[in-house]
Amino acid sequence: MDIRAQLSMSFHMDKCIGCHTCSVSCKNVWTTRRGAEYMWWNNVETRPGTGYPLTWEDQERYRGGWEVSGGNLRLKLLKGPGKIRTLANIFFQPNLPTVDDYYEPFTFDYQNLFNAPAGDDQPVARPKSLITGEFMEKIVLGPNWDDDMAGSPLYASNDPNLKGLSDSQKEMLTKFHKLFFFYLPRICNHCLNPACVASCPSGALYKRGEDGIVLLDQDTCRAWRFCVSACPFKKPYYNWATGKSEKCIFCYPRTETGQANACAHACTGRIRFVGVLFYDADRIEEVAKTPDERLVEAMREIILDPRDPRVQEEARKAGIDENWITAAQESPAFNLFKKWRIAMPNHPEFRTLPMNFYLPPLSPILHNAKADGGGTFDPVSTEFFNEIDKMRVPVRFLANMLSAGNEQVVIESLKKQMAVRLYIRQQRVGDVGDSAVKNALSQVGLTPQDCEDIYRLLSLGTFQERFVIPETHREHLSTVDPRTMYEKRGTVGFGGKKREIITGRQW
Amino acid sequence: MDQVLFGAVPYILIVTAIVGTIWRFTTNKYSWSSQSSQFLENRTLFFGSFPWHYGIISILVAHIVVFFIPGVLLAWNGAPIRLYIFELIGAALGFLALFGLLALIYRRITNARVKALTTSWDVLLLIILIIQVVTGLGNAIFYRWGSNWYAAAAVPWMWSIIKLNPNVDFVKSLPLNTKVHIFNAMIFIGFIPFSRLVHFVVINPYKYLVRPYQVVRWYHRNPKTENVVQYK
Ligand code: SF4
Ligand code: SF4
Numbered sequence: 001m002d003i004r005a006q007l008s009m010s011f012h013m014d015k016c017i018g019c020h021t022c023s024v025s026c027k028n029v030w031t032t033r034r035g036a037e038y039m040w041w042n043n044v045e046t047r048p049g050t051g052y053p054l055t056w057e058d059q060e061r062y063r064g065g066w067e068v069s070g071g072n073l074r075l076k077l078l079k080g081p082g083k084i085r086t087l088a089n090i091f092f093q094p095n096l097p098t099v100d101d102y103y104e105p106f107t108f109d110y111q112n113l114f115n116a117p118a119g120d121d122q123p124v125a126r127p128k129s130l131i132t133g134e135f136m137e138k139i140v141l142g143p144n145w146d147d148d149m150a151g152s153p154l155y156a157s158n159d160p161n162l163k164g165l166s167d168s169q170k171e172m173l174t175k176f177h178k179l180f181f182f183y184l185p186r187i188c189n190h191c192l193n194p195a196c197v198a199s200c201p202s203g204a205l206y207k208r209g210e211d212g213i214v215l216l217d218q219d220t221c222r223a224w225r226f227c228v229s230a231c232p233f234k235k236p237y238y239n240w241a242t243g244k245s246e247k248c249i250f251c252y253p254r255t256e257t258g259q260a261n262a263c264a265h266a267c268t269g270r271i272r273f274v275g276v277l278f279y280d281a282d283r284i285e286e287v288a289k290t291p292d293e294r295l296v297e298a299m300r301e302i303i304l305d306p307r308d309p310r311v312q313e314e315a316r317k318a319g320i321d322e323n324w325i326t327a328a329q330e331s332p333a334f335n336l337f338k339k340w341r342i343a344m345p346n347h348p349e350f351r352t353l354p355m356n357f358y359l360p361p362l363s364p365i366l367h368n369a370k371a372d373g374g375g376t377f378d379p380v381s382t383e384f385f386n387e388i389d390k391m392r393v394p395v396r397f398l399a400n401m402l403s404a405g406n407e408q409v410v411i412e413s414l415k416k417q418m419a420v421r422l423y424i425r426q427q428r429v430g431d432v433g434d435s436a437v438k439n440a441l442s443q444v445g446l447t448p449q450d451c452e453d454i455y456r457l458l459s460l461g462t463f464q465e466r467f468v469i470p471e472t473h474r475e476h477l478s479t480v481d482p483r484t485m486y487e488k489r490g491t492v493g494f495g496g497k498k499r500e501i502i503t504g505r506q507w
Numbered sequence: 508m509d510q511v512l513f514g515a516v517p518y519i520l521i522v523t524a525i526v527g528t529i530w531r532f533t534t535n536k537y538s539w540s541s542q543s544s545q546f547l548e549n550r551t552l553f554f555g556s557f558p559w560h561y562g563i564i565s566i567l568v569a570h571i572v573v574f575f576i577p578g579v580l581l582a583w584n585g586a587p588i589r590l591y592i593f594e595l596i597g598a599a600l601g602f603l604a605l606f607g608l609l610a611l612i613y614r615r616i617t618n619a620r621v622k623a624l625t626t627s628w629d630v631l632l633l634i635i636l637i638i639q640v641v642t643g644l645g646n647a648i649f650y651r652w653g654s655n656w657y658a659a660a661a662v663p664w665m666w667s668i669i670k671l672n673p674n675v676d677f678v679k680s681l682p683l684n685t686k687v688h689i690f691n692a693m694i695f696i697g698f699i700p701f702s703r704l705v706h707f708v709v710i711n712p713y714k715y716l717v718r719p720y721q722v723v724r725w726y727h728r729n730p731k732t733e734n735v736v737q738y739k
Contacts, residue, residue, distance in 0.1 A: 092556045193721070206724045208725075223541045240546050242540070
């Protein structure tokens with residue numbers, strides 16, 4: 001057993017209101033630099049929708065993630081004879097998304113609003129490209145271009161997760177009274193088997209041993225751009241101005257000092273949870289090869305129980321700090337993913353073993369059939385509990401997105417969430433009936449205590465309960481050189497500004 | 508004149524290349540990048556980058572190999588038919604590179620995004636490269652003995668430079684075109700540390716073929732900073 005620690009974020013999708021506060025706080029802290037304008041290390045997508053960059057989940061096009069071929073794990077990007085192919089494509093990558101798959105970063109010519117000469121027309125602020133500095137004809141794409149479905153099913157119908165849905169389910173996209181959508185907030189998953197790391201010819205990407213955060217060494221990156229292609233989640237971004245790739249850093253300067261990540265801290269919906277997981281690094285390859293149906297289960301198995309004294313013993317032997325072992329026992333990530341089994345990874349079938357987890361949305365719980373007949377929701381009826389798979393958000397759709405197509409994993413989580421609601425309703429309103437609650441709990445395998453705990457964490461959780469982040473003691477290893485702090489201001493640690501010696505042009 | 512150009516200048520440029528590269532690598536690793544612009548434009552790039560890199564790398568490798576074993580080439584070229592084959596392959600690769608380079612230049616001029624990011628160093632570099640490729644092709648096409656000259660004149664001259672005993676007699680009598688080719692090659696070497704050319708001084712990608720897929724770095728374990736762990 002090779003036990004290691006991993007920081008992990010979980011998302012309660014039901015509560016995400018799509019406000020993008022998370023994206024904006026991330027942007028304000030990390031990516032307000034030239035070349036980084038288009039990067040959204042944290043982004044929130046409307047689902048069904050195309051996502052950002054456009055249809056990133058379509059690995060036929062981008063060839064991100066891993067595949068099992070002949071019993072071996074192989075980067076999908078490699079297709080042919082192996083790593084050689086990676087190097088052969090170093091000059092031109094057929095699967096690289098370009099800026100047109102994201103959007104051309106722009107600003108508006110606001111000055112014109114003030115400086116325009118008096119005239120009959122209202123002055124306008126025309127869009128200006130941040131790459132070329134020229135005026136743009138019109139803006140054709142932006143971050144969240146299809147936010148809230150953008151008033152049309154056109155974008156939504158391109159969602160790769162709609163694969164395998166029946167026509168009547170797909171029809172829900174076009175019928176207003178049947179419509180559904182929800183939000184998918186995404187950051188880098190800081191995977192256990194990261195495809196980005198595996199694809200980098202320079203070895204610039206690495207996983208940190210102490211906390212599992214995947215980082216990109218700016219000094220070693222040579223702009224080969226393989227990480228961008230290989231990551232199935234498209235979370236490394238290429239900085240076209242500096243010629244270096246960048247990615248979500250899990251706000252490690254914050255987590256190292258025990259603070260919550262900027263996105264999670266800012267989250268208005270309080271949907272995010274951050275905690276420590278212990279995993280067995282010896283089993284990564286084996287788990288990553290598990291067939292689709294068992295993938296989520298296998299991922300749960302690789303996570304170790306931090307309350308088990310044997311695991312604690314091993315962790316101490318592996319040099320994990322005592323405060324991490326304590327924190328792991330309070331970890332919301334462990335409870336949500338492994339103990340209660342209600343959270344699951346995003347697209348485990350990409351086989352990177354992503355370490356962020358999502359609680360599938362139970363709302364809107366309007367029954368599909370009821371919605372058709374104009375019926376209303378009867379919270380006491382067990383119909384919902386037993387026919388949870390007939391809900392408005394098709395289980396198939398959620399399973400495509402969250403459990404490699406295994407509907408049982410999603411149904412288990414939805415039923416558990418429903419059981420907790422019944423349990424609490426019985427406590428508050430008392431119209432469900434003790435036996436019905438008991439029946440529901442035994443069906444899903446939750447104890448009353450579990451229900452109390454789930455309710456507490458998901459609904460009332462305080463800051464301290466939602467973010468259990470132990471400090472990392474590496475103060476003595478500070479890499480900041482006080483002599484260069486002044487030059488480096490405004491670069492948030494991403495190297496100096498560029499200045500051309502001949503023309504003096506700067507960016 | 509030849510004494511200076513082919514006896515002294517090479518030293519200046521070689522020292523510039525070595526010192527400059529080390530200086531840049533130690534003081535400004537962040538700038539060490541191929542500055543790929545595929546992200547901004549990837550259609551024309553396909554017709555530029557592939558032919559250019561594969562053409563020029565094959566030719567470069569041929570130059571380097573012959574640099575070490577000039578005798579073999581001379582022996583091979585002993586029979587005219589073999590000389591023709593060799594020259595023909597060389598010229599074909601040269602045209603491949605030229606085609607790629609022209610596509611890249613065209614792209615840099617016509618694509619607004621790429622143009623906006625073009626620096627003066629890039630322009631200088633493209634000028635150096637186009638001179639190099641065109642004179643190289645000139646050698647191959649107009650002078651039947653191009654490859655023999657390289658093995659019999661340029662290589663001994665290069666070795667004399669390396670042995671710190673420059674002997675310009677080897678190159679003195681070569682035609683102007685060939686001299687430009689040789690001199691420009693030295694400029695190119697001296698130019699390495701100042702431009703995106705540093706991307707060809709790469710060591711890392713070769714490591715990729717042998718290292719395990721995953722890389723893990725530790726702060727608390729030994730060795731402290733970089734430890735490539737095989738967990739695959
Ligand atoms: S989500 Fe992508 S960038 Fe993040 S660790 Fe996984 S493969 Fe790498
Ligand atoms: S801040 Fe929270 S609620 Fe708002 S979009 Fe982000 S994850 Fe959702």
